[in-house]
Amino acid sequence: xxxxxxxxxxxxxxxxxxxxxxxxxxxxxxxxxxxxxxxxxxxxxxxxxxxxxxxxxxxxxxxxxxxxxxxxxxxxxxxxxxxxxxxxxxxxxxxxxxxxxxxxxxxxxxxxxxxxxxxxxxxxxxxxxxxxxxxxxxxxxxxxxxxxxxxxxxxxxxxxxxxxxxxxxxxxxxxxxxxxxxxxxxxxxxxxxxxxxxxxxxxxxxxxxxxxxxxxxxxxxxxxxxxxxxxxxxxxxxxxxxxxxxxxxxxxxxxxxxxxxxxxxxxxxxxxxxxxxxxxxxxxxxxxxxxxxxxxxxxxxxxxxxxxxxxxxxxxxxxxxxxxxxxxxxxxxxxxxxxxxxxxxxxxxxxxxxxxxxxxxxxx
Numbered sequence: 001x002x003x004x005x006x007x008x009x010x011x012x013x014x015x016x017x018x019x020x021x022x023x024x025x026x027x028x029x030x031x032x033x034x035x036x037x038x039x040x041x042x043x044x045x046x047x048x049x050x051x052x053x054x055x056x057x058x059x060x061x062x063x064x065x066x067x068x069x070x071x072x073x074x075x076x077x078x079x080x081x082x083x084x085x086x087x088x089x090x091x092x093x094x095x096x097x098x099x100x101x102x103x104x105x106x107x108x109x110x111x112x113x114x115x116x117x118x119x120x121x122x123x124x125x126x127x128x129x130x131x132x133x134x135x136x137x138x139x140x141x142x143x144x145x146x147x148x149x150x151x152x153x154x155x156x157x158x159x160x161x162x163x164x165x166x167x168x169x170x171x172x173x174x175x176x177x178x179x180x181x182x183x184x185x186x187x188x189x190x191x192x193x194x195x196x197x198x199x200x201x202x203x204x205x206x207x208x209x210x211x212x213x214x215x216x217x218x219x220x221x222x223x224x225x226x227x228x229x230x231x232x233x234x235x236x237x238x239x240x241x242x243x244x245x246x247x248x249x250x251x252x253x254x255x256x257x258x259x260x261x262x263x264x265x266x267x268x269x270x271x272x273x274x275x276x277x278x279x280x281x282x283x284x285x286x287x288x289x290x291x292x293x294x295x296x297x298x299x300x301x302x303x304x305x306x307x308x309x310x311x312x313x314x315x316x317x318x319x320x321x322x323x324x325x326x327x328x329x330x331x332x333x334x335x336x337x338x339x340x341x342x343x344x345x346x347x348x349x350x351x352x353x354x355x356x357x358x359x360x361x362x363x364x
Contacts, residue, residue, distance in 0.1 A: 005048040008034040018119045029070040039099040043227045056189040065227040066189045076192035076221040077108040079202035093118040093130035101193040127153030136164035136348030154180045163194045164348025168282040192221040199254030213247045265294040265302040270330035285314045293352040303334035309342045
C-alpha cells in the first residue's frame with residue numbers, strides 16, 4: 001500500500017441504533033468500507049491504517065482528532081475482557097456517550113464476546129442486569145446518592161469500570177461498602193481508553209515515569225496519529241512511548257496518578273494544586289459534587305474558587321475553614337459558584353475553563 005494512502009472517513013450517525021453502529025464498526029475494523037469518525041471531526045480522509053477517529057479535548061481543552069488502528073482497538077478490547085475474565089456470551093451495558101472512546105470501547109468489547117450491549121443511555125428507572133459496565137465517577141456518585149435503580153444495576157454487575165476522571169478514595173470506599181465491584185481505570189483516547197486497571201497495566205502495556213514525573217505508556221493499543229496535526233503527535237510519541245500530561249509514580253508495582261501537570265496555579269506567590277484541593281474537599285464533604293478552579297486576578301495572579309453542585313452543599317465558612325486548616329493561606333478561597341450540575345469536558349472531567357468563565361461573568 002502507498003505510504004501516504006488515504007481512506008475515506010465518515011461520521012457516525014447519532015441516529016444509528018447500537019446494532020447498526022456495531023455492524024459499521026465491525027466493517028471499519030475489517031477495512032471493509034470507510035473509517036468511522038466519532039465526535040466533531042473536520043477531516044474527510046484518514047491514513048489507510050486508521051479505522052476509527054475520535055475527537056477529544058482531554059483536560060487541556062486542545063481539540064485533537066485521534067486516529068486509531070484496528071489492531072489498537074481490538075488489543076484494548078481483548079485485554080480488557082481478559083482482565084475481567086469475561087466469557088463469550090457475557091453482556092455489557094452502555095451508560096456512556098458514543099462520542100467518546102469509553103462508550104465506543106463498550107461496543108467493541110461486546111463485539112468480541114458475541115453480544116450486543118444493553119443500551120441504557122438516558123434511562124432513569126429500569127436497568128436490566130448486565131455482567132459488565134463502564135461509568136464515570138459522577139454516575140457512581142449519583143447512584144450512591146439517590147438513584148436507586150442505577151445503584152442496583154451496578155451492584156448486580158460482575159465488575160464496574162470507573163474512569164474518565166479521578167475516583168476519590170472516599171467514593172471508592174462507599175461503592176465497595178455498597179457491594180459494587182469497582183475497578184478503576186486510567187487511560188486516554190490516545191491509549192484507546194483505559195489501559196491500566198486498579199493501577200495494574202493490562203496485557204502488553206508498559207508504564208514509566210519520566211524525569212518530570214510525567215506518565216509514559218508503551219502499548220499495542222496506542223494511537224497512530226493526530227489527523228491534521230501529525231507534528232503534535234510526534235512530539236508526544238517518541239521511541240514507541242506516548243508521554244501524557246499526567247503526573248504520577250509507581251508504588252508496589254502499581255501506578256499512582258497524581259493529576260495533570262498543568263493543574264497547579266500560583267496565587268499570591270503560593271503554588272496550589274487544584275487536584276489536591278478537590279481531593280481534600282471530597283474527603284471532608286463526600287456527599288457533595290464540587291470542583292476547584294482558578295480565576296485570573298489582578299491582586300493574586302490567580303485566585304482559588306470552588307464550584308458546588310446540587311443540593312446539600314456545605315457552607316462557605318465550612319469549606320474555607322477546612323481548606324485553610326489543610327493548606328494554610330494558600331487554601332484561601334476567593335469565591336464560590338453554585339450550579340445545578342458541573343460542566344464537563346469530555347466525559348467525567350470537569351471543565352475548569354467554563355467554570356472560570358461563569359465565575360467571571362457573575363462578577364460583571
